[in-house]
Amino acid sequence: MLILKNIDKIYNTGSISFKALNKVDLQVDSGDFVSIIGPSGSGKSTMMNILGCLDRATSGTYILDGHDVSEQTDATISQFRNKKIGFVFQSFNLLPKLSTLENVELPMVYAGFDSKSRRKLALSALEKVGLKGKEANKPTEISGGQKQRVAIARALAMNPGIILADEPTGNLDSKTTSEIMGIFQSLNAEGHTIVMITHEPEIAQLTNRVVTINDGEITNDTRLRPIAKPKKGLTS
């Protein structure tokens, strides 16, 4: 469960200071599938970075699974990113010199898994996103949709409580987009909590809850569907 309370984020660039988030309150419950929608510059990416512990809020409280993130050390926050959060980026952010399998294994390397269990988990994650047989390929050798599947498999590898997706379909054509959205929907059906940024309303319609953000403030919060009951007791 994620709770943002009274979050401000101010960017200081030289003499100009810019308020990207203004007193944002948000709660995301386990098993939910939330889309955050808004025009560019609205602060949705800033919010995502704070949720993903990539950036710290200027003021306010962020509670991740009962831990106040602002009180944690650097090393603990690294552990949060490793174990509690799975990231999917618009630009995939795969390491080009590693094979798809090695990319998926990477979070488990930092978690200290031995190579045998790493391989096993990575293979099953790749299979889950429909990439069986592409284990040895480099990211440059596969299509954009396949790259995003690898990124999703990597996000899934550590079985995190929450998956954060920052415009995951932004670089993909409409056919691939619906495939990727299908993967997210089935992951949610399995019980994964997902927060997704998008600027396309039709994609937001596929999620359970749409949060609209404008000029750093939440202007609308609509629930479309109830939180799905997890089929398997996967995550909290």
Add this chain to the structure above:
Amino acid sequence: MRWMESIKMAVTTIWSNKMRTALTMLGIIIGISSVIALVSLGQGSQKKMQNEFSNFGVNRATLYMNYEKEYEEVDMYNNRDIESIRRIYGDQLRGISATSGLGTKFVSGKKEYSVNLSAVNETYNNIDSFTMVSGRFLNESDMFEAKPVVVMDVKFADKVLKTRDILGQRITLQTDQGSVSYVIVGLYSKPKSMIAFDNGSSFSAYIPISNLEMQTGQSSYEQLEISFKDSSSIGSNIKSINNLVEKRHGNIGKEMYMGYNSEREMQMMNKITGSMTLLVSVIAGISLVVGGIGIMNIMLVSVTERTREIGIRKAIGATRMDILGQFLIESALVSSLGGMVGIAFGLGLANLIGIFIKIPPSVSPNIMLIAVAFSCSLGIFFGIYPANKASKLNPIDALRYE
């Protein structure tokens, strides 16, 4: 993250940048290889010189009359001097002998060989370094009875007589005054020396000095050879022995007696090689620092190049220590690799130069270990700044970096 993973990762990165890595290592390679080459050649020449000195005789000293002074026969060393030196310094001596020479010729058919007879006493085989091949060296009864016996060089037996089966046989040698005849009692061999003169047709042999005295009627000598048991106080012992002789001959303060030992030459040699080594170390040190800065420079470039990679790694859970370790291991690996290549180059270079200057290089494994350890720590030292810079990158800034 575990060490093996970090090392594997570093190897992958290094392998995918082969050319750059090779160029980065160049400074270290040049530094380490010049150190290894010069140190091993220095040690080789030192070893060779020490060998030379020990062939000459360990802890050996020569006392001799100062030829710049005018001295008479009564001033020269005599047997009573030797006896009193033995009485006083006996427990410190391995051997003491007056030495004198007699040039002779051995005639075999039309061929003539020069045989240099060294007249010594029975302790001389403790002074010079040679080994008996067969028979025996001169003994006390040879000395006491002034027997006409000789210990020949085994090379003389091999080259001139063509047989070693000559013990107990008589050999006749021509001198200026006529001919002398000796019974061969032993054959010796001497290690080949760089200093000693050896032209293949001149041989040395030892006869009892008492026998020479009998022939010439002369019993005072210009030279004494001494070997000490202990190397530490040879210089001062030489001085006090000469003082004793001075007193015995009533020549106090006349500076008639001189002493020589190889200690000073050896110290000089060590000093020369020592300062050579220092000079080389300074030059090598400079090139190693330059090499280290090269590594730092490339690592900084690499950190900038891989900013996005660092961001991705951090986003999926790499800690500061993970990133720091990754870059430190990378630079340590590059520099240790450079060190190892440098050792190989240095050894090759030393052997090549060694062939030309005829000094076999000698390398202790310690030096190689030190070289690898040093280059490794060099890599760590010059890797700290770039690695720290990488580890401190803010993940979100690193991810946005284009």
